[in-house]
Amino acid sequence: MGALLLFVVGAHLGRGIANLLSAGWWEFPDRADLFISLPGLLEGDASAGLTATHPTVAPATVLWVCIAAVELVVLGLIVAGIRAGLRLWGPTRVQGVATRKEAERLLGRSRLRRHAAIVRPDLYGKGRRRA
Missing domain, CATH: 1.10.150 (DNA polymerase; domain 1)
Structure with a gap:
């Protein structure tokens, strides 16, 4: 109508x-x-x-x-x-996905840099040196 x-x-x-x-x-x-x-x-x-x-x-x-x-x-x-x-x-909506702002807060660049040894231990582990 x-x-x-x-x-x-x-x-x-x-x-x-x-x-x-x-x-x-x-x-x-x-x-x-x-x-x-x-x-x-x-x-x-x-x-x-x-x-x-x-x-x-x-x-x-x-x-x-x-x-x-x-x-x-x-x-x-x-x-x-x-x-x-x-x-x-609608029926094809994506459920349970964070918004862009939430993803930046949770997985932002600063957090990834702080936890680089956990995320990529092959590159940033304790015994490795950066070339």
């Missing part, structure tokens, strides 16, 4: 951008007219569902291009949100 609402709002946002670019004015429909005016809007009527009457509106081709551009951005945002959510909470 949220994605459907985003696409409907995206269509009206595209109409607003088309009217702003073509005719120089911006208007967004009332909440009650969001779904009612959608068929007229998708038929190419750039003034469908608007309360004020304007002498010029965007042509249908400009309207559809602007709506398509906004809908592609909305689709990209939805896909990015779903992907981020699945990465955090």
Whole structure:
């Protein structure tokens, strides 16, 4: 339902951008007219569902291009949100892995240098000299 609402709002946002670019004015429909005016809007009527009457509106081709551009951005945002959510909470998430900050604190360079004889006894053991 949220994605459907985003696409409907995206269509009206595209109409607003088309009217702003073509005719120089911006208007967004009332909440009650969001779904009612959608068929007229998708038929190419750039003034469908608007309360004020304007002498010029965007042509249908400009309207559809602007709506398509906004809908592609909305689709990209939805896909990015779903992907981020699945990465955090999805079935293929990595469980039990430390964050970058935790790994630096636990396995950072200073700790590795302090414990070099334990980590690499062949290189930094007690009886070895560095060449």
